Amino acid sequence: MNDQITGNHVHQWLNAYHDGELRGRKLERVQAHLEYCPECQAALAELQDLSALLGADPLPPISLAPEQFAAQVNLRLPRQAQAPSILPVTSAGSGRWLWAILPLAMMGLIWFLQSVTWVSSLLNLIEVLGINPNAVSWLLPAQNAPVNPVQSIALAALDLSVPFNANIFLSLVLPLVFAGFYLVWLALWWINQQEEDKRFQTASS
Amino acid sequence: MNEARYLIERKGNVHTTLVETQQAEDQLIEAAKQGNRDAFGELVLIHYQGVINVVYRMTGEMPLAEDVAQETFIRAWTKLHTYRPIGSFRSWVYRIANNAALDILRRRKEEVDIDDLPLAVPGNGVEQSVIHQQQAEVIRKAVLALPAASRSVLVLREYESLSYQEIADSLEIPLGTVMSRLAYARGKLKQELSRQLEVV
Ligand SMILES: [Zn+2]
Numbered sequence: 001m002n003d004q005i006t007g008n009h010v011h012q013w014l015n016a017y018h019d020g021e022l023r024g025r026k027l028e029r030v031q032a033h034l035e036y037c038p039e040c041q042a043a044l045a046e047l048q049d050l051s052a053l054l055g056a057d058p059l060p061p062i063s064l065a066p067e068q069f070a071a072q073v074n075l076r077l078p079r080q081a082q083a084p085s086i087l088p089v090t091s092a093g094s095g096r097w098l099w100a101i102l103p104l105a106m107m108g109l110i111w112f113l114q115s116v117t118w119v120s121s122l123l124n125l126i127e128v129l130g131i132n133p134n135a136v137s138w139l140l141p142a143q144n145a146p147v148n149p150v151q152s153i154a155l156a157a158l159d160l161s162v163p164f165n166a167n168i169f170l171s172l173v174l175p176l177v178f179a180g181f182y183l184v185w186l187a188l189w190w191i192n193q194q195e196e197d198k199r200f201q202t203a204s205s
Numbered sequence: 206m207n208e209a210r211y212l213i214e215r216k217g218n219v220h221t222t223l224v225e226t227q228q229a230e231d232q233l234i235e236a237a238k239q240g241n242r243d244a245f246g247e248l249v250l251i252h253y254q255g256v257i258n259v260v261y262r263m264t265g266e267m268p269l270a271e272d273v274a275q276e277t278f279i280r281a282w283t284k285l286h287t288y289r290p291i292g293s294f295r296s297w298v299y300r301i302a303n304n305a306a307l308d309i310l311r312r313r314k315e316e317v318d319i320d321d322l323p324l325a326v327p328g329n330g331v332e333q334s335v336i337h338q339q340q341a342e343v344i345r346k347a348v349l350a351l352p353a354a355s356r357s358v359l360v361l362r363e364y365e366s367l368s369y370q371e372i373a374d375s376l377e378i379p380l381g382t383v384m385s386r387l388a389y390a391r392g393k394l395k396q397e398l399s400r401q402l403e404v405v
Contacts, residue, residue, distance in 0.1 A: 021369050070246045070250050073253075073279065
C-alpha cells in the first residue's frame with residue numbers, strides 16, 4: 001500500500017462501521033477507504049468472522065415454556081405493588097421499614113424526654129429537701145451552691161421552685177403530644193392501607 | 206389495558222408496525238406501574254428470552270441463567286416506578302439482568318473458573334458436529350475470560366444487537382466508553398481465538 005493511504009487508515013471506525021453505527025460523511029469516508037485498502041478490508045473481514053463465530057453458538061434450550069416462565073415470575077412477585085405511597089420513600093421495601101420505625105422512634109424520643117424530666121425532677125427534689133447535697137452536687141450546675149436545709153424544706157412546703165414547675169408542665173404536655181403524633185400516624189397508616197388494598201384489587205382483577 | 210393486550214396479540218401480524226409495538230409496550234409498562242400483574246406478565250413474555258440470553262452469556266451456565274432471569278424480573282417489578290421512558294425498556298431490563306449476573310459472579314469469587322464450566326447442551330434439533338461443539342466451547346470460554354466491564358458491552362452488542370446508544374443507556378456509561386470497551390473486547394477475543402482456533 002502506498003504511504004499516503006496508509007496514513008488515512010480507518011481502523012478506529014471499523015467497529016462502528018461493522019455495527020451499522022456510522023452516518024453521513026464519516027460513513028462515506030470509511031466506505032471510500034475500504035474500496036481500495038486491503039488492510040482495512042482484512043480488518044473488517046476479521047470483525048465479520050468474529051461476529052459470525054459468536055453468533056454460531058446458539059442459546060441452549062430454555063427448560064420452561066414462555067407461559068410457564070411468566071407464571072413462575074408472577075408467583076414470585078411481591079404482593080405489594082410498587083407505586084409511590086404517600087410517604088416520601090424510594091421503594092416499597094423501605095416504605096414498610098419507615099412505617100415500623102416511625103412510632104418506635106417516637107416512643108424512644110418520648111422515653112428519653114420522660115427520663116430526662118424524671119432525673120431532673122429527682123435532682124431538684126433532692127436539692128430542695130437538702131438530702132446530702134454533696135452526693136449529687138456533681139450532677140448539678142456549678143452555680144447551684146448548697147442551700148440551708150431548713151430554708152429549703154420550708155421552700156418545698158410553701159412553694160415549688162421554677163424548674164420543678166417546668167418539669168410538671170413537660171410531663172403533662174408530652175403524653176398529649178405523643179398521643180397526637182400517634183393519632184396522625186394511625187390515620188396515615190390507614191389511608192396507605194386503603195390505597196394498598198385498592199391497588200391489590202386492580203392488580204389481581 | 207385491553208387495547209395494549211390487543212396490540213400485543215397482533216404482534217405476529219404483518220401489518221403491525223414497530224411504532225404500534227412500541228406504543229403497546231408503553232401501555233403495558235404504564236399498567237404494570239399501576240400494579241397490573243397481567244401487564245407485567247406480557248412484558249416478561251416479550252423480554253424473557255433476551256434476558257436469559259444476556260445472563261447466560263455473562264455467566265456461561267444455563268439452568269442458572271433461567272433462575273437469574275426470574276430474579277431480574279422480580280427486581281424489575283419492584284423498581285418499575287424508577288423506570289423513565291427516556292431509554293428503551295429493553296435496555297433498562299438488561300441493565301438489571303447484567304447487574305444480577307454480575308452479583309452472582311461476584312458471589313462466586315469474582316470471575317467464574319472457566320475450566321469448571323459444564324459443557325453446554327447442544328441445541329435441540331440442530332445437528333452440531335463435534336468440532337463445532339468444541340469450537341463453541343472455546344469461544345464461550347474466551348468470552349467468559351474477558352473482564353466483566355467489556356464483556357457486558359460485547360454481550361449486549363453481539364448477542365442482543367443493541368445499538369451503541371442502548372448499550373450506553375443500559376450500562377450507564379458514555380458512548381465513547383461503549384466503543385472503546387467493544388473494541389477492546391473484540392481485539393482480545395481475536396487474539397485469544399486465533400491462538401486456539403485455526404479460524405479467525
Ligand atoms: Zn486502510
